[in-house]
Amino acid sequence: MSKHFTVLKKETIDFLNPHDDGIYVDATFGSGGHSFEIVSRVDSKVIAFEVHEPSIVDFQSKDHTLKSKICLINRNFSEIKNVLRELQINLIDGLVADLGWSLDQLESVQGLSYQKLNDDLDMRLNSNLLVCARDILNAASKDELSEIFARYADFFGKDNSILVQTIRNFRSNRLFLHVRDLVQVCDRAFNLKEIKSKSRRHNIYARVFQALRVKVNEEYENLEKLLVDSLEFLKSGSRVCVISFHSGEEKIVKSFLDRYTRKNQVSVISKSSDGIFLRPSVDELIQNLRSRSAKLFVYEKL
Template sequence: MDYKKIHIPVMVKEVLEVLNPKENGIYVDTTVGCGGHSLEILKRLGQEGKLIGIDRDASAISCCQEVLNDSRVILKQASFSRLKEVLSELNIDRIDGIIFDLGVSMLQLKDFSRGFSFHSDERLDMRMDQSLPLTAWDVVNRYPEQKLERIFRDYGDEPFARKIARQIVKFRGKKTIDTCKELADLVKSVVSERKKIHPATKVFQAIRIEVNREVEELQEGLKQAVQLLKAGGRICVISYHSGEERIVKNFFREEEKKGNIRILNKKPILPSLEEVVINPSARSARLRGGEKL
């Protein structure tokens, strides 16, 4: 599969306006993916500039090696919580800008063997980092009903959380739920059709967040990012669902209260209608930016 053809970076123009890259600055892309945002930042850097591309997914690092084949680029596989550790290993203690493009990538969704997509007959997995011990299969087949309900409600904003959790426990009493399609069909039997999204979207999102500890990783990553920024340095975060958006909004507000950052946009920046037409996956994107004081 040619991942570069399926990957369209979201809100590139808006990201560059927020980051406002300096010619010889040091920039970090914490979700480098296939290198879409990184490549645009790189185009604006001079010979002394530096770009650190980080991703917890090894296949993402492989994907962007060709796109970002440049002496100014360093690629590292790591999670958000290891941000300071990775930069310390590179003898970098201050940066000029950092971007987080949250959520699941097309790279992961289109590779059915990764077990992220509800169209997949592959085993439930959903690990962004294949070395993680917990899989989606473990969550679905081993978590008690109350814990499943809480995850679906808190991480997926799923109104039918209790009903779905009960049905999963009932079903797995007869046999394990092994594939993405099995789970998707089960959820579909409980949830009525939704206009814009697949009935299983919220449940899959919630399980993915649980498996990858996305809430804890995001909170720690944002904290480390602000600590690493130079005065005048910029942070840019793109979120895709209400849970992520809430964490980012509250973090920015707290940091502004403490006098650590200045919020650049009081309300999130939304993608243009033109972009959503070209790239429908951008429709739920929300961008927030801050400047270190």
């Protein structure tokens, strides 16, 4: 059974404000929490994207009365333009993107969890991708590695150069193959064995692994493409709800909103005392602590 809790389900679909006879896009189907919430509220169709094949198989095996309202497609959301054209859809009534990966995936895909020391350093959520994490670690140049850890995990200055140098030292003796190899590099680079604070150690491992996962799965490029390409399909007045989980995703959403607000193409709806996003309620945090880093951005197409 899926361990995934759909984050900000009610708030997201309240903001989306779906109506009957609409066509909505769920860019990140997962176990379908947002899609099913839409079709259970209104008599509409959802076009859903999902790159992770097991989620597709899981959906196909589901027995759900509203399943026929969801058209689940095993394609990357960065292909939204082509997919909607292939389906002969010119306009959509709204879009939801709940970014990142579910807990099930983090546990099942080889190389995503730093705790599974014997896993292959793969990290591909879609087997069509050609380059996996160990290929990058074994072959990327010093500058490329430096950019990956700065851009995708905020390792700058001394931390960045120590990490990159330790990777290069490691691979001068042997190839990166398993999770334990990268864990060993983190331990050496940041002296993690000496650090008592579990959260500091977790922070380093999580960021190093995240940087590679984002790079391998081209997450930022895909997100930028989704946001820009969906604009031409969104009806005027329709809404987009994006849930981000870390600062890199957030930067892309904010930069998009900044550019397209100035071009008068979108208007931000989700304003709160925290900024231009909303956070999960305390009740949701109590139920699902993993939702604590979620931020919901909502904008309207003008």
